[in-house]
Amino acid sequence: MRISYQYKIKPNKEQIEKIDNTLDMLRCQYNHLLSQRFDWYEMNRCAIDRCGLICHLPDLKEQPNYYNQKASLTRLKVERPWYKNIHSQVLQEVPSKVEITFDRWLKGDCNGKRSGKPRFKAKGQYKTFTYPQFKKHKFNNNKITLSKIGDVKVIVHRQIPDGFDIKTVSVTRKADGYYVTLSLDDKTVPTIKPDFNADNIVGIDIGLIDFYVASDGTRITAPKYLRKAERKLKAAQRKVSRRKKGSNRRRKAIQKLAIQHKKVADTRKDFHFKTVKTLLDKYDVVAVEKLNIKGLARTHLSKSINDAGWGQFRNILSNKAENAGLKVIAVNPNGTSQDCSNCGHKVKKPLSQRMHNCPVCHTGLCRDLNAAINIKNRGTHGLKAQLMSSKKSH
Structure with a gap:
């Protein structure tokens, strides 16, 4: 099992100068x-997609890949001796990042989804470097x-669990x-x-008014941290806009704006962790909708x-359930709000209608609670289908 622990360092x-230079x-x-x-890519691409039976094809230039770019790092340290101040394995992670980024643009990831052009x-946008190998004894006594x-x-706010080995260490600004x-x-x-x-x-049926409504009737109101912080963010952004580009005052204003955004993100993340803990302490299986969140985020x-x-x-x-030996089941979201949780009859209703009233079995309850019960039934x-298939395989 792989988990990640993040600590703040002082x-x-x-050392700050060394990290920034690295x-x-x-x-x-x-x-x-x-x-x-x-x-x-530009030297070897061709706009012509067809040719005659007899034609001359020019020799392709040597294609840069992870291995020859990694080998060039030896020459780099000779031509630029200051690169010797970087650990060799940290420097070797750069060709790997370039390889992954470029391949995702041309070939796509494991699911075939292509990213935008790299x-x-x-300056200031490269924020993380990684030590791919790390010995456990190098992390001891808060150092x-x-x-x-x-x-x-290191500010150790929680101890590393017994039996875990440190595989990699990443430093982030x-x-x-x-x-x-x-x-x-x-x-x-x-x-x-x-x-x-x-x-x-x-x-659980996640939403925007209530963060989620559970099939047992419990609900948690959406905290809306970004909406609540909009006034402070707007004031911080206005200060950035009024500062002269390239000045120290603008740099400081950007720093304050970034801290405000990080505070919102950290507060939201803390809320998510606490909400997940509440669910997993009470239940062994949590059924959720398999939503196309990226598609919904374009609306x-x-x-x-x-x-x-x-x-x-x-x-x-999903990660916390896996670490605790529990299950998260993703179900098909189609019709969870429209189908009656009692009789299964489809009751069409617009998004503005917040109550579910079935004309067949006369069931009347909150629209989100009806969806949560349907999600539980599908989960x-x-x-059961997963457990049956696992038994047959054994």
Whole structure:
């Protein structure tokens, strides 16, 4: 099982300078390797898609890839000796990032979805570097030893669980300081907890008025952190707009604006974690709708959907359930609000109608509660099908 723990670090002035220099040098190398890819692509692409039976095809230039770009790092340290101040494995992560970014643009990811054209990183936009190998004894007594940087003080707000090994360490610069993210691994953690009860299931219908309505009747009001902070964000953004570009006053105003945005994001994330804990402490199985959140975020409700953070909540719920040996079942969302949870009759109603009244069985209840019960029923059927298939496979 893989989990991540993030801690805030307190580097001294010399260490801050080293971290910032490392990030800036990695940014320059990232842009250089990306430009090599673009040059090769432009020199070898051709607008002609057909030709005669006899024609001359020019020899293609050597295509930049992860391996030859990684090999060029040895020559880089000779031509630019200051790159020796960066750990070799940290520097080798840059060609890997370029490879992934460029392939997602041309080929797409594992699902075939292609990303937009990669962009060069401007100053301050390269914010993370990673040590792909890390020994556990280098993190001890509230200090972490980072190669080429030194011993850095760590604010350990929670201890690493017993039995976990540190696989990778990432250093990130954020608006309010510097952080390290430890990727932990423990293969002995069971996938399903011993006293797992498949009948202890709940369905939740996420929304914008209520963050979610559960099939047991409980509901949590949407906190709307972004809406509440809009006034402060607007004032901070106005200060940025009034400052002269390139000035120190503008840089400080941007810093304050970034801190405000981070505060909203952190508060929302904390709310998601606490909400997930409440659900998983009470239930062994949680059924949710398999919504196309990216598609919904392109509608007129995009601001409210992003403020609610449905995607982040669903990811946290899935990860925490997996770590606890519990289950999250994603069900088909079609008709959950229209179908009657008692008799199954389809009752068409607009989004503005918040009550469900069935003309067949005369069931009357909240529209969201009706949807949550339907989600629970579909989740129960889906879980039974999964358990049956797993038994047959064994």
